[in-house]
Amino acid sequence: MEKKPRIKFYKDLNGPHVDQVREHALMTPEERWLAFLRLKRRHYGLFGKPQKREKRITVEKPTWI
Template identity: 65%
Template sequence: MNGKRRITFYTDLNGPHEDQVREQVAMTPEERWQVFLRMKRRHYSLFGPAKKIARRISIETPTWI
């Protein structure tokens, strides 16, 4: 992962998935954890922290009755 990434052209949609699986197999669990944390920070920088939503169930009689 230290080298510069190259543009890869795939002939089918399964190609990117296979490349990702190969990269994950080559990584140690610690490296995968670091990548996860980096992606999480990137996601929060784009969309902001997750908002807490109040969850309630409201049961009302239908208007047609």
């Protein structure tokens, strides 16, 4: 069961960053991976999946030669 998020009030903008670093330091690599996948699903839910791009490298002779 997940903990309910609490509302925190910070005195400066660095507070949330420090809290997040501390929270991630306590997590195992597996927990961090699952958190990443959860955030990725949320992001795709909001903005949709990115379009597939063509993966090709084109090598041409420079025009000045």
